[in-house]
Each structure stands twice: as C-alpha cells, then as structure tokens.
Amino acid sequence: MYHRSPYDDHVDASGCREWVDQKSPNGIIPTLRNLFREERSGTWISWREDPEAATPDERDSIDKDGLCFNLRRLPLTQEQISSFYHVTSKESFWPILHSFPGLFSVDNSDWPIFEEVNRSFARAACEEAAPGATIWVHDYNLWLTPGYIREQRPDVRIAFFHHTPFPSNDVFSILPWRDAILDSLLSCDLVGFHIPRYANNFARNAMNLRGVKGAEPIPVDGKFRRVGCALAEPTAVPWLEHEGRKVHLLSSPVGTSPQTLRDIAASAEVRTLAAQISEQHSERKLILSASRVDYTKGNEEMLLAYERLLEQHPDWHGRVELFLACVAAATGMRIYEDIQRSVEEIVGRINGRFGRIDWTPIRLSTLRVPYEELLAWFSEADVCWITPLRDGLNLVAKEYIAVRQGRGGALVLSEFTGVSVELEQALLTNPYSHRSMDAAILAALEMPEQEQRERMAAMASTVDTFTVQHWAEEQLGALRAL
Numbered sequence: 225m226y227h228r229s230p231y232d233d234h235v236d237a238s239g240c241r242e243w244v245d246q247k248s249p250n251g252i253i254p255t256l257r258n259l260f261r262e263e264r265s266g267t268w269i270s271w272r273e274d275p276e277a278a279t280p281d282e283r284d285s286i287d288k289d290g291l292c293f294n295l296r297r298l299p300l301t302q303e304q305i306s307s308f309y310h311v312t313s314k315e316s317f318w319p320i321l322h323s324f325p326g327l328f329s330v331d332n333s334d335w336p337i338f339e340e341v342n343r344s345f346a347r348a349a350c351e352e353a354a355p356g357a358t359i360w361v362h363d364y365n366l367w368l369t370p371g372y373i374r375e376q377r378p379d380v381r382i383a384f385f386h387h388t389p390f391p392s393n394d395v396f397s398i399l400p401w402r403d404a405i406l407d408s409l410l411s412c413d414l415v416g417f418h419i420p421r422y423a424n425n426f427a428r429n430a431m432n433l434r435g436v437k438g439a440e441p442i443p444v445d446g447k448f449r450r451v452g453c454a455l456a457e458p459t460a461v462p463w464l465e466h467e468g469r470k471v472h473l474l475s476s477p478v479g480t481s482p483q484t485l486r487d488i489a490a491s492a493e494v495r496t497l498a499a500q501i502s503e504q505h506s507e508r509k510l511i512l513s514a515s516r517v518d519y520t521k522g523n524e525e526m527l528l529a530y531e532r533l534l535e536q537h538p539d540w541h542g543r544v545e546l547f548l549a550c551v552a553a554a555t556g557m558r559i560y561e562d563i564q565r566s567v568e569e570i571v572g573r574i575n576g577r578f579g580r581i582d583w584t585p586i587r588l589s590t591l592r593v594p595y596e597e598l599l600a601w602f603s604e605a606d607v608c609w610i611t612p613l614r615d616g617l618n619l620v621a622k623e624y625i626a627v628r629q630g631r632g633g634a635l636v637l638s639e640f641t642g643v644s645v646e647l648e649q650a651l652l653t654n655p656y657s658h659r660s661m662d663a664a665i666l667a668a669l670e671m672p673e674q675e676q677r678e679r680m681a682a683m684a685s686t687v688d689t690f691t692v693q694h695w696a697e698e699q700l701g702a703l704r705a706l
Contacts, residue, residue: 225349226270232244258693280299284297298348304337308365312338315332315333316333320395325398347372349377350377353377358381358704359382363388386417392428393433409426414703417475419617427464444458449644455645472702474698479693482691486629488599489627493596494603497600510604511530511546511665513526517551517567524563530665536662537666542582546587548571548586602624603627607636609636618641621637625680625684635649638654646686
C-alpha cells in the first residue's frame with residue numbers, strides 16, 4: 225500500500241492504455257514492484273485522481289517487465305487529495321516529523337477527511353487480502369490504515385515502513401491526534417524505520433503516551449554509527465508489547481540500485497553530457513547540491529556558507545563553481561514560495577558580488593533536472609554538498625557515491641540526515657553552525673586525492689552492500705520470521 229501507483233498510465237489517441245515507467249529509475253517504486261517477481265498473486269493499492277469520486281475502485285491487471293500483479297486505485301477528488309495530502313500531511317504532519325514545531329498548523333487541517341481516505345485504503349486492503357495475507361503499508365499519510373485493517377482482519381500480518389524521521393516525544397505530542405496515530409501503528413506486527421534513532425523515538429512515544437511495555441534495549445546493528453554524531457544510537461528497543469501482541473521494531477535504511485545507476489551513467493547519452501560538463505568546468509572545482517525547495521533542506525544555510533567561503537578565501541575566486549538543483553515546490557504553499565524567493569535572492573547577490581565576465585560562482589536550476597542529466601553532474605562533481613537541517617535519509621548522497629565508484633570526490637553531509645549514521649567516511653557537518661559548515665566545505669575542496677579515493681571506496685562498499693533490494697528483503701524477511 226503506497227499512495228503512488230507503480231506505473232504511470234498513458235492513454236493514446238485510440239483510447240488504448242499503456243503503463244509507462246516512472247521518470248526516475250531509482251527510489252522506492254521499482255523496488256516495491258520487484259516484490260511481485262516472486263509473489264505472483266499480490267495487489268498494489270494506490271490512489272487516482274477522479275473528479276467524481278463516486279466511481280468504483282479501478283482494478284487492473286499488470287503484466288509488464290516480467291511482473292504480474294493486480295493494481296487497485298482508489299478514486300479521490302482533487303479536493304480530497306489537497307486536504308489529505310497537501311494540507312493535513314504537508315502542513316500539519318511534515319513540520320512535526322522534521323522537528324519544526326513552530327511551523328505546525330492545525331487550522332487548515334481536516335482530520336475527518338484524513339480518516340476517510342485512510343478508511344478507504346483499509347477497506348480496499350481488507351477486500352483484497354486472502355486469509356493470513358501480508359499487508360505492507362508505506363509512510364505517514366497512511367498512518368491510520370493499519371488500525372482500520374486490524375479492526376476488520378485480525379488474521380492478516382501488517383507491516384508499516386516510515387520513510388520520514390519520527391520525532392521525539394515532546395515534539396510528536398504536539399499533534400492533537402497523537403493517540404490515534406500511535407494506536408494504529410501499534411496494531412502492526414512490524415514497524416520499520418531507516419535508523420535506530422527513529423525507532424527509539426517511536427518506542428518512547430508509545431511507552432510515554434500509551435503506556436506500552438518495551439523490551440530491554442539491545443546493541444544496534446554494526447552497520448550503524450553508535451556514537452559521535454547527532455543521530456547516533458548505541459542501543460535500540462527491539463519490540464513493544466501492546467494488547468497481548470508484540471510489535472517488532474526494525475531499523476534498515478533504504479538503499480539505491482547502484483549497478484543500475486552505473487549502467488545509466490555509462491550510457492552514451494550520459495557520457496556525452498558528462499563530457500560537456502567537464503569541458504565547461506575544466507580547471508575549476510565543481511560542487512553539486514541537489515534538493516528541493518523546502519524549509520527542511522537547508523538551502524539558504526548552504527548558500528550563506530558558500531558566500532562566506534568566497535569572502536574569506538579570495539584565492540578560490542574563479543576556481544570553484546556551485547551547481548544547485550533546487551526543484552521548486554508546485555503546491556502553491558506560501559512558505560515554499562518565500563523560501564524559493566529567498567534562495568533566488570541569495571544566489572543573485574552572490575553572483576553579483578563575486579562574479580566575473582568569465583566566471584559565475586553559482587548556477588541555479590529550479591526546474592526538475594532530467595535524471596540522466598543529474599547523473600552526468602554526479603559523475604563530474606568534485607564535491608557533493610548535502611546539508612539539510614533534517615532529513616529522514618537522503619538518497620542523493622548514496623546516488624553520488626554509486627556513480628563515483630573507483631574515483632575520488634568528497635561528500636559533505638549534514639549530521640541531521642538519516643544516512644549520516646551509515647556513511648562514516650563523509651565529512652559530517654552541523655548546518656546550524658557557521659564554523660562547522662565553513663570548515664567542512666573548505667576541507668572538501670582541499671582534500672588530497674588519495675584521501676578522497678579511500679573515503680569514497682569505503683562509502684561505496686556500504687552503498688553496494690545495503691541496496692534497496694537488501695532493504696526490502698530485510699523488512700519482509702523479518703515479518704515472515706515472526
């Protein structure tokens with residue numbers, strides 16, 4: 225169960241429907257699709273926009289790319305999608321999940337519509353599920369779905385994976401609907417998170433707010449950093465006991481498909497783009513940062529650090545360029561519009577202050593960069609600068625590492641990203657600290673080639689081991705073992 229469909233549907237002029245792949249070959253959707261290579265009788269449940277919303281659920285059989293499964297799409301009006309997803313999820317839940325309580329808004333939220341949409345997903349799942357089936361629910365916009373399923377189908381096994389951070393008890397408690405959310409998640413057999421910190425935060429919320437019993441903490445898996453950075457945890461709670469049932473907690477970060485990324489990067493089209501980028505930036509260090517317009521992403525803080533670099537180190541003038549791919553938000557939310565305006569103003573100021581006729585310090589793109597082009601930038605970037613103020617994981621860092629296999633490069637990474645507890649060889653920095661940010665970007669630019677290669681090789685080993693396929697197998701394997 226995931227709000228997005230496994231394929232985009234395209235109807236040609238003759239009225240024939242064709243299922244086409246998502247634009248990006250990476251991410252969660254291809255991985256979830258691949259589950260059906262072995263489970264040949266499964267169903268994917270998502271939504272579709274329907275102006276009427278009075279039509280029945282749409283059912284289709286998918287037979288594509290060696291995959292055979294059913295697709296059930298629930299009709300939602302634009303008003304329902306806007307209320308459920310863009311307002312309640314993004315304006316109320318998103319700031320709490322990312323620990324920005326000052327931006328929390330309850331006034332525009334419509335909790336009854338959120339409940340209604342989650343009930344629709346649960347109804348569809350209960351109708352589709354065979355006796356004893358496994359139902360895997362994904363992400364916070366379906367928070368209430370497990371509880372509704374458990375009420376109707378005590379026979380099924382329910383897993384939930386949380387793709388965002390899970391906040392501390394004092395922040396999560398701000399939500400007026402906290403008890404309903406926790407009770408729903410506690411109806412699962414397995415709840416998955418990227419890293420132990422998020423699992424422990426959930427456990428503390430459940431124990432403090434709902435009085436559940438927690439198991440004794442155990443040492444975290446060796447793939448996670450245990451001390452020394454903001455999100456490190458030495459131990460984790462493995463399970464909770466709720467209403468006579470154990471709710472197992474499992475931390476396993478989503479990975480990439482590194483070989484797929486390398487194959488695309490090695491294609492003639494991408495190599496041609498990479499050669500053009502290399503020629504344009506010859507004799508200059510190229511810094512790449514890719515994110516979107518969002519207050520969690522730290523774009524303004526990063527740009528101000530870059531401005532300080534040029535102020536304090538004039539010897540880098542003409543020798544470094546920053547390409548910032550910062551995709552503009554399309555929701556019409558004022559807060560995102562204000563952030564985009566601020567980013568554009570800072571970029572304009574920096575280019576105006578330091579630019580020369582033969583050198584533009586920053587190149588900004590607010591349009592979505594085609595994925596192949598982005599991989600070409602990855603392949604040529606000397607530094608990847610990823611410093612969100614808070615991020616559940618961040619796959620861009622892993623994509624950069626995958627594409628740079630066998631070469632140098634430096635990764636500057638916020639210690640408030642989930643991936644920071646996996647990639648110990650990155651240059652970790654505190655995006656709230658000017659001194660920390662300034663030191664990290666300067667160290668990245670001045671890092672010797674041999675050190676770059678050693679760090680990149682170690683991080684590539686992590687990325688190659690803990691792939692997106694490994695993540696899916698670990699989560700579902702743990703559920704099957706219960």
